[in-house]
Amino acid sequence: MEIHGIFLICSLFLALGAGVDGFPTNDLISKLPGQPDVNFKQFAGYIDVDGGVAGRSLFYYFVEAENDPKNQPLTVWLTGGPGCSSVGDAFSSVGPFITAKNARALVRNLFSWNKVSNLLFIDSPIGSGWSYSNTSSDYNNGDDSTKKILVSFMQKWYEKYPNFKSKDLYVAGSSYGGHFVPNLANGLLDDNKQSKELKFNVKGIALGNPLLRKKLDILARYDFFRTIGAIDTLSVNEIKKECNTIDENNYFSMFQANWRPGCQMLLDATSYMLHDSDFDPNYSNSKLFDAMRDPCVANLTELSLGHELTKVSKGVDMCTLARPDFYFNLPEVQTAFHGNRTKLPYQWKGCKTDKFAYNLNDMDRDMLPALKSLLQQSVPITIFSGDVDGRIPAIGTLQHLYKLAEEMSIKPGKQETWTHENKIGGLKYSFGDLLTFFTVVEGDHHVAFSQPSRALYLFTNFTVNRMHSDHQ
Template sequence: MVGHQPQLGRKLRTSNNFITLAWLLVSVLSELLGMAESHTIVETLPGFPGKLPFKLETGYVGVGEADDIQLFYYFIESEGNPKKDPLLLWLTGGPGCSSLTGLVYEIGPLSFNYEDFDGNLPTFLLNPYSWTKFASIIFLDAPVGTGFSYATTSQGYNVTDQIAAAQNYEFLRKWLLDHPKFMSKELYVGGDSYSGFIVPIIVQEIYNDNSVGRTPFMKLNGYLLGNPVTDPGRDANARVEYARGMALISPELYEAVKRSCHGEYVNVDPENVECLKDVAAVTMCLEKLYPAHILEPNCTLNSPKSKGLGWNQAFLEQNPTDILLSLSQPPALWCRPYTYVLSYLWCNDECVQNALHIRKGTIKTWVRCNKTMSAYTSDVISAVDYHRNLTKTGYRSLIYSGDHDLLVPYVGTLGWIRSLNMTLNDAWAPWLVDGQVAGYTMDFSKNHYSMTYATVKGGGHTAPEYKPKECFAMAKRWFAHYPL
């Protein structure tokens, strides 16, 4: 009997292995069966002649309790080398701005044909500077209530920053389980504007779960953020310093407001009369500028009421459609928000929604940026601590700013980056595209973590919409691990 004990032990270990494997299979199958997603390959789109020259998939993934949240996405496989190129989850800001903004106005393969627009269904041109040339990208409509994403219950629309990040992470896990060939690809999470709050939380959650062996393991290499809202108070206070540097206010006014307000221009002491007076003067100097790009006009036709120097989310959520479409003729003064009208016309067309396989009756009207997300609660005061925690992960990051952005000035972004107390490896220096200065860059590191910071000369909020060629070069170099 003694001689048979080792064999018995082997049998027990084998049995335990089978049990473990069985439980693992049950767990995975349960997750798969619990998904409420559907997806379809889209080969043609209204407004584009012929077959799409890239692989587009659209679909829904159910998240939350009983999959009551249905998140809609556009997935475009890399046009370069899809077997080797990385996978990027891309989030747009707001909160509540559809990821179609990123797809057709910023980094995707299609752009609206503005010059030939005749008031009918908009048409498309191919974007030669699409980031899908070197990465596969998931453009996600999140949080729920954004774009074509919807909830099956009214309670489902009660979302906070933390909940939104958790739901986006759940989406990514389920999407990868349903697309297993992408599990081996390098993974990045990125976005711009308000997603500066959400992306670092998702990255932290992935790191935590990878560390404890949760499946599926995500091959996360890092994250990237453009014009990121990180600390609204710091961002807004930086506007005075930025306005002085860009000659938007006079040196005398800058010195006066700096002296009277002691560096706090948002939460002003109501009894500090001098500070209130100086802040009002600064606001007056800036009110005719489009805050997303200081060289463009702020259209009085649809400008939200000023909140002084405080963070004004309404500038990111303008909906000029009903106003513009009701006019007998186009306004004489061009304004960038007018170009967004084309997205409303296109996405609300029945043929377009059929082509995208949108579920009928799930949304009333598509809007580029949802201004009615009253159930959304911002519960992250600052994302700086998330970035500080991520310096312990060994990931790499790219943070970039359009240097003509007044909403989230680059000086404020540089301020919180410096507060992370990283080692400066490469000091402020120009980076070039076609022999011309495209911006300035710095490189930092801490432990095994690395961060590249870049400004994009002439870029606004957000940079790729204004400088697509330069941002294409910047991102392509960074993804390839080349210096800018």
């Protein structure tokens, strides 16, 4: 009778998905299609973030650290867009696998961040990847609602993975992650102040090519174009004169600061001049993403025919970013991931499904106050930007950080070069003890994709092992 009772309790425990060692067995991934053998566990599934009231549910993918995961920190990765899938981004940036050239299999990512941390990828906001809501208004996202939902997600994720409550926690991301990451970090710290039980052990944030002050970042593109010889100084000076309603000291935090008509005309004309007569907006956007390399012309039909999709330019396979759009639509992949439980009536897309919407005013928000709040709470911040990124150029981000340092009476350190594997990796700028900015040589808008070895080095030495940063 006693043995039967114990067996019944254990069976119920497993049926509820609690599993062993604090891991939910229901979310365990046995193996992804075409995946090489690995010695770490993977999990994926949904977290209902509102108790079922509106039917909001975020999809996640969790990967153990390669070695000694119980003693490694946890890093949350939030990609930008807004509206791009962080889970999909894992397969072209910091996750353990990269899609093979035929997009039907996976290869090991030699520079995955799970070499030094457990990794948690969250499809956020609602409408990104496989995250969804049964309430249509939830697809109209904004910074505040996204922060609130992500904080709720983390509370409930820790309930599902209780062993990680005590772990050091890092929050990282790229591009519009410049909004998501600091907002979530601040939200978790605010929750700490209100909670008597759960404490989020936030130890630092890492941002790649972050959007911090959108309209100034747009203006910085023209400074960038000048540095690569695409336009002349006279054109840049004309733009700055006509667009002087926006500057470092006059940035609107909550309201859209619309360009004056003359300014917008000048920006449009200059953008057009950067290209030949066969002006193609899609090609233009690709060159903003990476001013150094030829873009991939993504033809997923080729993949459906069993062909390979690849475009190597200056040592980088530019089609790596496109192939997850095919892999994630394979039925066997969705089954292995425990994804798409709502049976979406449309194709999985890495970025911006048709239902997705985002508050334009929030996209113009000034993120310096959010960074300032973190620094005031002694949270270290590491920022790195690729030096061939024309979308959010490093020259603009550096300008923002000088402004932030001035507001906080922080004396900037001198500019230095940093090295990795006996090569110059870029420039390093220190702002006090907590804020560090790096440029990355030949890094584009997504440094973890275009320069993965350097991105891993920076994350390891200046985020996870920050105390060793003086011994690079």
